[in-house]
Amino acid sequence: MTLTVQPHRESVGLKAGRLLIDGQWGPAREGATWTHHHPATGEPIGEFASGSAADVDDAVAAARRAFDSGAWPSTRAGQRIALLHRYADLLRAHADELRALQALDNSVPLSFGGIYATSVGAAADVFDHHAGWVDKLGGQTLPPYQGGDHLAMTFREPIGVVAAVLPWNAPFLLFAQKVAPALAAGCTVVLKPSEYCTFSVLRMVELLVEAGLPDGVLNVVTGPGDPVGEALITHPDVDKVSFTGSWAVGKRIVEASAGTLKRVSLELGGKSPALVFGDAPNVGLAAATVVGAVTMGLSGQACVANTRALVHREVYDEFLGAAQGMAAAITYGDPFDAGVVSAPLINERQLERVLGYIERGKSEGRLVTGGERLGGELAAGNFVAPTIFADVDNSATIAQEEIFGPVLAVVPFSDEEEAVALANDTQYGLGAGLFTADVQRAFRVSRRLRAGTVGINGFQIEPHLPFGGFKQSGLGREGGQSAIEAYTELKSVFLPLTEEMM
Structure with missing residues (x-):
């Protein structure tokens, strides 16, 4: 039997996607469209407007x-x-509809859409959290440092027009982490x-318009990175760029920002380690947690996933045994099936890339399980079996x-240092x-770990907790007070209270 998601397309009521510019929904200027093919089946799912640089000009002008x-x-x-x-x-009221649209977008299964970090509920919490900061974005009134009678004050003011560029893997949370603090x-x-x-992002935007957002405050231009992104x-009237995605694109954004000194927030890649010590409370649970993060839901397509397992030699074999067991339990297929827990890779280019790394890994470590593209009824999709390499040199x-x-690389270690x-x-x-x-x-x-977020015997993303990276994992933080402050400029104001200071 060939896997198909077309019946779900009809039941969800998927419609063609349009641009939103200055409060008006419409086609791209040149009439171009993009056909989205489902990563689990290869089927065409729907079309949306594919914008151009001219559409971006219109959208930025409206925002300006x-x-x-x-x-x-x-x-x-x-x-x-x-x-x-x-x-x-x-x-929250449209959570089921949005999860279904996401399943048609990136094939993240409904069973995983309820996991907090990837849920609609988490996105709603982010908006609630930042709503709480609106009346608290105050400055300071400072005492005079020099002589005289005067006031020295600071104010936080909005930074201006923001370009928010989203990845495909976690649309709910990442939409919220960028749009909520900006607004x-x-x-x-x-x-x-x-x-x-x-499609799921456009529906989130429709709901924001329904909530009463004024025309022009949020504009949407859909289409590929070239030319839209x-x-x-590079647009001169954009004051800040907020981007989540690859290191290579992040570097390009930094280069492009130089001409106008745009403010930049970047959440980029990762090769996050999980350190499993010999006294871990439950080695089997640690293995299931690590392997689950690399295989469940997004199928390892998450920058924060622990794709390196550093395991103490005392519990190394126990960890590998439990890891193999967890990998064997991962199920694939129709994302609307309650028994499916993981997604395919997003497109054929990513499929080929991952398979290339696996082939390289066969000469760099011991292949414990997986390593192949899945066939049968899954053959038309971009599915790769959970893959674990042991005895890998760091x-x-x-x-x-x-x-x-x-793909998980397991590296042994002997002591804490x-x-x-x-x-x-x-x-x-x-x-x-x-x-x-x-x-x-x-x-x-x-x-001692050089990482933006560290989980001890567990890991969670919280709306009020800053999230971001050290080194080449990015610039700035999303979440919490630091996130909303990144969408402001700090202004100092001096006011003399006597003529002597004027």
């Missing part, structure tokens, strides 16, 4: 007008708070979803480069995990 002469940047805090809360409630701060936005995950990140390609697929050295021996620094029953070791090691 809405910022420079529109009401949103100066909207009273109470009104802005109410709108963001209203939108969060709409997201809360009073910015206007031009949004570019990934061409591989557009390139035109957006300098190996599969231990150093981000594969973005269901070696574990920390191996963990930090990477160009990345996004996330890390460690498993130990020793509280002192947990704090000691977590402080």
Whole structure:
């Protein structure tokens, strides 16, 4: 039997995607469209407008007008708070619909769409969290440093027009992490979803319009990175770029920002380690957690996934046995099937890339399980079996480069010093995990790891907790106070209170 998702397309009521510019939905200027093919079946799912540089010009101009002469940047805090809360409630009310659209976009199964970090509920919480910051973005009144009677004050003001560029793998959370703080701060936005995950994002935008967002405050241009993304990140009227994606594109954004000194927030790649010590509370659970992060849901296509397992030699064999068991339990297929827990790779290019790394890994480690493309009824999709390599040297390609697929490299270590050295021996620094029953070791090691987020015997993303990376994993943070402040400029104001100071 050939796998198909077409019946779900009809039941979800998928419609053609359009651009949103200055409050109006419509086609691209040149009438171009993009046909999205489902990664699990190869079937054409639907079409959406494929924009051009001219469409980006229109969208940025609308956002510029809405910022420079529109009401949103100066909207009273109470009104802005109410709108963001209203939108969060709409997201929760439409959670099932949005998860179904995501399954048609990137094939993340419904069974995984309820996991908090990838859920609609998490996105709603992010909007609620940032709504709480709207009336707290205050500055300071400072005492005079020199003589005289005067006031020295600071104010936080919205940064301006924001270009928000989304990846395809976690549309709900990443839409919220960029759009929520931008709107809360009073910015206007031009949004570019990934061409591989557009329909769910467009529905999120529709709900935001329904919540009452004024025209021009949020504009959407869909289409591929070239020309849409390139035109957006280089546009002279864009004040800030917020991007989540690959290191290579992040580097291009930094280069493009130089001409106008755009503010930039980047959440880039990772090669996150999981350190499993000999005194881990439950080695089997540690193995299941690590392998699950690399294989379940997104099938390893998550930058923060622990794709390196650094395991103490005392529990090395136990870890590998449990890891193989977890890998064998992963199921693939129709994302609407409750028994399916993982997705295919997003497209054929990524499939070929991952298979190439696996072939390279066969000469760099011992292949324990997996390593092949899945066939049978899954043959038309981009499915790769959960793959585990043991006895990998940390300098190996599969231990150093981000594969973005269901591939785990297991590296042995002998003591804490070696574990920390191996963990930090990477160009990345996004996330890390460690498993130990020793509280002192947990704090000691977590402080020494060069990573933006460290999980101790577990890992979670929280709306109020900053998330981002060290080294080449990015610039800036998303989540919490630091995120909304990144969408503001700090202004100092001096006011003399006597004529002597004037």
